[in-house]
Amino acid sequence: MSQEKAMGARYRRNRGDTITGYLFTSPFFILFAVFGLYPLLYTIYISLFKWNMLGSKEYVGLRNYRLVLLDDPMFWKAVGNTFIIWFESTPLQIFLAVLLAVMLNQAFLKGKAIFRFFIFLPNITSLVAVSLIFANVFGVKYGLINYFLTKLGASPIDWAATSWATQVAVALLVIWRYLGFHMVIQLAGLQSIPADLYESATIDGASRRQQFFRITVPLLTPTILFSTIIGTTGGLQLYTEPFAFLSDLSGGLAAASGGSHNQVLTIVMYLYKSAFTDHSFGYSSAIANLLLLIIILFAMLNSLLVRRLRG
Amino acid sequence: MKHLRKTAIAAAGAALLISMSACGSDNNGSSESASNETVKLTYWTNNGPGLDGLIKQYQQDHPNVKIDVQVDDANLKQNLLTALSAGSGAPDISILTVDDIPQFKNEEYFYNLKDFGADQLQGDYLDSRWKQGTNADGSFIFGIPTDSGPMAMMYRTDLFEKAGLPTDRDSVSKLTATWDDFYKVGKTIKDKTGKPLVPDSYFGAFLPKIQQAGEYTIFDKDGNLTIDTNPAVKEAWDYSVKLAQEGLSAKQPDFSNDWKVGLVNGDFATMFAPPWMLGVVKQNAPDAAGKWDIAMMPGGSANWGGSFLVIPKQSKHAEAAYAFMKWILAPEQQLSVYKTNGNFPSTPSVYSDEAFTGKKDEFFNNAPVGEIYSKAANKVTLMDAIHTWSDFTTTAQQVLPNVENGADPEQTWTDLVKQIKSTLNR
Numbered sequence A: 001m002s003q004e005k006a007m008g009a010r011y012r013r014n015r016g017d018t019i020t021g022y023l024f025t026s027p028f029f030i031l032f033a034v035f036g037l038y039p040l041l042y043t044i045y046i047s048l049f050k051w052n053m054l055g056s057k058e059y060v061g062l063r064n065y066r067l068v069l070l071d072d073p074m075f076w077k078a079v080g081n082t083f084i085i086w087f088e089s090t091p092l093q094i095f096l097a098v099l100l101a102v103m104l105n106q107a108f109l110k111g112k113a114i115f116r117f118f119i120f121l122p123n124i125t126s127l128v129a130v131s132l133i134f135a136n137v138f139g140v141k142y143g144l145i146n147y148f149l150t151k152l153g154a155s156p157i158d159w160a161a162t163s164w165a166t167q168v169a170v171a172l173l174v175i176w177r178y179l180g181f182h183m184v185i186q187l188a189g190l191q192s193i194p195a196d197l198y199e200s201a202t203i204d205g206a207s208r209r210q211q212f213f214r215i216t217v218p219l220l221t222p223t224i225l226f227s228t229i230i231g232t233t234g235g236l237q238l239y240t241e242p243f244a245f246l247s248d249l250s251g252g253l254a255a256a257s258g259g260s261h262n263q264v265l266t267i268v269m270y271l272y273k274s275a276f277t278d279h280s281f282g283y284s285s286a287i288a289n290l291l292l293l294i295i296i297l298f299a300m301l302n303s304l305l306v307r308r309l310r311g
Numbered sequence B: 001m002k003h004l005r006k007t008a009i010a011a012a013g014a015a016l017l018i019s020m021s022a023c024g025s026d027n028n029g030s031s032e033s034a035s036n037e038t039v040k041l042t043y044w045t046n047n048g049p050g051l052d053g054l055i056k057q058y059q060q061d062h063p064n065v066k067i068d069v070q071v072d073d074a075n076l077k078q079n080l081l082t083a084l085s086a087g088s089g090a091p092d093i094s095i096l097t098v099d100d101i102p103q104f105k106n107e108e109y110f111y112n113l114k115d116f117g118a119d120q121l122q123g124d125y126l127d128s129r130w131k132q133g134t135n136a137d138g139s140f141i142f143g144i145p146t147d148s149g150p151m152a153m154m155y156r157t158d159l160f161e162k163a164g165l166p167t168d169r170d171s172v173s174k175l176t177a178t179w180d181d182f183y184k185v186g187k188t189i190k191d192k193t194g195k196p197l198v199p200d201s202y203f204g205a206f207l208p209k210i211q212q213a214g215e216y217t218i219f220d221k222d223g224n225l226t227i228d229t230n231p232a233v234k235e236a237w238d239y240s241v242k243l244a245q246e247g248l249s250a251k252q253p254d255f256s257n258d259w260k261v262g263l264v265n266g267d268f269a270t271m272f273a274p275p276w277m278l279g280v281v282k283q284n285a286p287d288a289a290g291k292w293d294i295a296m297m298p299g300g301s302a303n304w305g306g307s308f309l310v311i312p313k314q315s316k317h318a319e320a321a322y323a324f325m326k327w328i329l330a331p332e333q334q335l336s337v338y339k340t341n342g343n344f345p346s347t348p349s350v351y352s353d354e355a356f357t358g359k360k361d362e363f364f365n366n367a368p369v370g371e372i373y374s375k376a377a378n379k380v381t382l383m384d385a386i387h388t389w390s391d392f393t394t395t396a397q398q399v400l401p402n403v404e405n406g407a408d409p410e411q412t413w414t415d416l417v418k419q420i421k422s423t424l425n426r
Helices: A002-013 A015-046 A063-070 A073-104 A112-124 A127-137 A144-151 A163-191 A195-203 A208-236 A240-250 A252-257 A267-276 A281-310 B002-025 B052-061 B076-086 B118-124 B127-133 B157-162 B169-175 B179-193 B202-212 B231-245 B257-265 B275-284 B318-328 B331-341 B348-352 B369-379 B390-404 B409-424
Strands: A049-052 A054-059 B039-045 B065-071 B093-097 B143-150 B152-156 B270-273 B292-295 B303-310
Touching: A015 A049, A015 A281, A049 A281, A054 B076, A063 A281, A073 A112, A073 A163, A073 A208, A073 A267, A073 A281, A112 A163, A127 A144, A127 A163, A127 A240, A127 B257, A163 A208, A163 A240, A195 A208, A208 A281, A240 A252, A252 A267, A252 B390, A267 A281, A267 B076, B039 B076, B039 B318, B052 B065, B052 B318, B052 B331, B065 B318, B076 B093, B093 B318, B118 B318, B127 B143, B127 B303, B143 B275, B143 B331, B143 B369, B152 B157, B152 B369, B157 B179, B169 B292, B179 B231, B202 B231, B202 B270, B202 B303, B202 B390, B231 B390, B231 B409, B257 B275, B270 B275, B275 B369, B292 B369, B331 B348, B348 B369, B390 B409
Parallel strands: B039 B065, B039 B093
Antiparallel strands: A049 A054, B093 B303, B143 B303, B152 B270, B152 B292
């Protein structure tokens, strides 16, 4: 006891060790300062200027924010689109992920590894290939779906020009691509539920249904919550999927605007377009900061939810 | 002792970190090279200009020059913007496309190639291309042109025949000499075969018509937006709307998947194509071989594509960079790239070479592509290369499909003008 105390005192006194400790934790702080904090502060600074990146900056105060919020229907359209696509993809995706995970967790199922592999495969497939395939499936004139629709006597859907159709197509792409990822997470969550709970429930005469709703679902809630957070932050930052899909579907530069009605223009796509197509870096930075606010809002909502669930 | 070692390890770790974060700026400060000293030139390019073979040759002929080629098809423009505004990280030589160069025309960031004597090269290049690389009065030369993209018209011989129209190149060129003629031909084809005239109303009408409308169309000389006051712009819009509303557009825009299939199936009767597009067509629609021929396009020609090589002010080897550029873009080298890669030269003196006069393309019914495109290249009129007008054309490309699908064209136009105005105001 006394020896421990003495050692503690020695460590407290030793300044060299304190420095060592800081040095060991410094990589994170240095990297964060360079790649996280500095860009963050600089984005706030830039958002107060009118700037095309070359040439001089013109200080405009909060003008960019005023323009974004009050005078730019496209920004609100992008916010709306982002939430529509998020709403069309994330809940269904997590529901399917849980369903698949439960199925794959059944003892009687043979060849689990193979199923797991194929469900996870889309997640590691190159997006270039994925969007090309999806553009072929949703092709307006020569797409697979429209081919079957016409065969069945229905009228084909213009996936490129009909707003809801393009949004659904992008949502399906997102679901398909990330389902495997969420499924693996749910599977890990399922396997961390102790087996003896099920055993004693069986002994007590609980049905499988009861076991599912009374044991599996409550104990899986933290994992589902985690998936929801990942899905939401990913959904709010959606960029590559709609962009690559549209490039293949309708070709050319129109993809940068998120379709002919801006129907799949997400916040991040709009941010990028403002910077690199419209050359308004201050304006683009203002959008970035507003996106940050939205994400903070969601993070707070989320932590509130977690706290309430815990109790 | 033990304590000392720990501190040493930690210090080494910190040193490693610092050196890691410092490695972004290892531009060695060596000044202008002596003749026997090795010069390393960093060269940013996309996959477009096909200069690889020549770069190898140049290094063999100049053992003291090393050219570090960095290919980037996706983010070159963004990276160059970042490097220039950050003040470090720019290459010695960079490529800039025709669409991108207006935005970069800031004399603070580039060498004036006139200081190296580039003004003496002007006579070697097409006027319409050369002027895209300079400032308004030509006193500051930003870049030297790489290859060119004069447009001609691909047409489906089977559809023309079915519509009872002539199918030989000269007759087709005469038949579609003006945009009015082109429209009439479209009507005939639509009536007789049911097939539309163009892939979409943007590439098939709006863009080429804007490009043909003269130097100051979208902006005036002083940079004021003139899309709502210059009748030529509205005329191009109205013409595109007419094609769209009368079913003369196939709604299969260039580069879309539907377009690739449409090339084979003959879903549209014509398509405007610069020389590089012929390669794109062959690659994406190999089954279209023999179905298309090439004639002149309505209204002369227009340039689509091509680039410039520029030297950012950050370069410490500008003279060596210029020497390399001057050689690799000279007429002789442009001719050699044409022979190996098919990139169309910006230097008209080589058009009389046998490689041009004798060049036929089997894929396109043995069309004499060398002859057709040399003729087209001389008809290209200069387009504004001072103001960034691509925002406008990109937005027009984005909203024209709505008109093709029944949106009110006047309302769409009003919204378009309003959007461009507020974008420019940001």
